[in-house]
Amino acid sequence: MVKKVGKYEIGKTLGEGTFGKVKYAVNTETDERVAIKVLDKEKIQKQNMGAQIKKEISIMKMVRHRHVVVLKEVLASRTKIFIVLELITGGELFDKIVSEGRFSEDTARFYFRQLVDGVQYCHENGVCHRDLKPENLLLDENGDLKISDFGLSALYEGGGPDGPESSRASLLHTTCGTPNYVAPEVLADKGYDGRAADVWSMGVILYVLLAGFLPFDEPTMSALFRKIQKAEFSYPSWFTPRVKALLNRILVPDPETRITIKEILRDEWFVNANGSDEQVAPAAGPGTISAELAAAPVPSPVDHMTIKPSQADLDAAILEHQDEINSGKKEKPDGGLKVMNAFDLINMCGGMALNRMFQSNDEKRVKRSTQFTSTIPAASIMTRLTGHLESLHCEINVENSSKVKAVLQTPKGAVGVVIQIFMLADSLHLVEVRRGKGDIFEYHKFYTQLNEQMKDLIAAGSS
Structure with missing residues (x-):
């Protein structure tokens, strides 16, 4: 069963931060693809961020401009706040x-x-x-x-x-x-x-x-x-x-x-020299993140909230202390290795030949540049990944056989990363690396170093 929040079916994680995650989602009434920022009320309360979140919502409800991400609506459950945003698919x-x-x-x-x-x-x-x-x-x-x-x-x-x-x-x-x-x-x-x-x-x-x-x-x-x-x-x-x-x-x-x-x-x-304001946009590249929907039980009901610029009152939602929505994904027998279908493969591997052969009109794609494929077994990939993370003295949390989270200490502070392995075929795996938090320059240094350490495992032309 697909996880739902109100009228939205929730899919994979697009990004993570200190107070929550950004999820891919689909409006089941309009089929519109959106991004949902999921905020944990308990974490917000501990950091006294309630007023800050209200401020963010108030501001974003005011802003309507072609170069600013649109806030569509706000929902709340007993333990979460869901900020529904325009889905931006071209990456950072x-x-x-x-x-x-x-x-x-x-x-x-x-x-x-x-x-x-x-x-x-x-x-x-x-x-x-x-x-x-x-x-x-x-x-x-x-x-x-x-x-x-x-x-x-x-x-x-x-x-x-x-x-x-x-x-x-x-x-x-x-x-x-x-x-x-x-x-x-x-x-x-x-x-x-x-x-x-x-x-x-x-x-x-x-x-x-x-x-x-x-x-x-x-x-x-x-x-x-x-x-x-x-x-x-x-x-x-x-x-x-x-x-x-x-x-x-x-x-x-x-x-x-x-x-x-x-x-x-x-x-x-x-x-510009000729006084012109006209300019041709640089070419936009294809997206690469899968739009598949994660399987999970239906969450408890949510309260729809209408927020006005002068009103942004989320006090009641933020101050509640009740059971958390069940957002656990359905685990595979092998401990979590997810088998990807054809659309997943096409969407996630946008740089491969498959993406030029097929197009999915039904799914939006979000670009991600930090991923690669490998033909070795997932267990061997995970062993190499954790070994590299240990060599960097990272704090490591292996969630299952296909997903690991780590925190790397850098001169510019802590950088959080999430690495997940997907099965594309019996002999082909995709390794997706995401930045959770921290300095983006340091994150890309980390990813470049990871690529160098894993280069003997990376399939030709995939990184």
């Missing part, structure tokens, strides 16, 4: 950066314009993102940018519909966000204007798009903070004078003299 922009090394100026300009467009809309509606980074920038099936994850956002007074003064933005006194992308005034712990901080983060993102690495990247937090607060960085030789001129106006430590979005819109590099 960061994966595209990793695969291409760095972007040309035309490609970087294309994505930067879309980022500025989405952020400008948010700011005009009283919303600051405050956690802008490449892994929060997704690509849809057409290759267009979608801004995601408003978990660290905050409404500032003045710009929004509830602000008491339309001419003045309040300072935000919560230091949050990913350190490498955070503005100097945020680190100074004196309060800050979230709009100016977002502009700084967009500048760091533009640098990463063009360079393929971070402008501020030090082994210790203290050294990193010093570099950011002084805006100490250098440009690679391939940066043109015009883009350096723009970045010199964005990456300014003093938010009062930092360029604004309105000024960015008039910048010579942003507009």
Whole structure:
């Protein structure tokens, strides 16, 4: 029996974070494919995050823009909160950066314009993102940018519909966000204007798009903070004078003299030499994650909740302490190795010849770049995987014969990974690696090292 939450059939996990998972799901009434962020109330309560989640929902219900992920509705069970989101199938922009090394100026300009467009809309509606980074920038099936994850956002007074003064933005006194992308005034712990901080983060993102690495990247937090607060960085030789001129106006430590979005819109590099705003999108690649639905008992009933921007009241749902929804998957006799059907194979192995031979009109696919296939037995793959994880001194949790979770300590903090083995055929297995939490640069370093260690097991052309 398929697991259901309200009218949604729940499928496989697309991602994991500190407070829950993101699941693939299907609306059984409309057949629409969606992503559902599943939040654990107990974890939220322990971290006093109830107000934060309400804030996120309030903000996302306000935002309707072509470059911002849409929040469709919110459901609640006794122990979970389900945030139903637009399904974005093109993967993370960061994966595209990793695969291409760095972007040309035309490609970087294309994505930067879309980022500025989405952020400008948010700011005009009283919303600051405050956690802008490449892994929060997704690509849809057409290759267009979608801004995601408003978990660290905050409404500032003045710009929004509830602000008491339309001419003045309040300072935000919560230091949050990913350190490498955070503005100097945020680190100074004196309060800050979230709009100016977002502009700084967009500048760091533009640098990463063009360079393929971070402008501020030090082994210790203290050294990193010093570099950011002084805006100490250098440009690679391939940066043109015009883009350096723009970045010199964005990456300014003093938010009062930092360029604004309105000024960015008039910048010579942003507009381009001919003054045109037209640009052709880079080609969008095929997706690769399976859309199969996980088998599990039907969960207990959920309460449908209508959230308005001024209302976002999830107190009752968050404060309940009752039995958890049964979300366990049906185990296979061998301890969990999942046998994939034809559609699974086609969808997960988008880079293989099979994907060019067949297309499934019935299923959406979500792109994932960190996976490979192997012709050796699953038990041997798992032995090699756990051996490599042990050599890195990871905290390891082997869930069954086909799935292992690990936490790797890096110079930039803990990085969580989930590795699962799927059976494609009697002599062919697919190994899918997902980042659960932590720095995405460190995660890709881990995956590159894993590939190197497993290269004798990887089927030719699969990684």
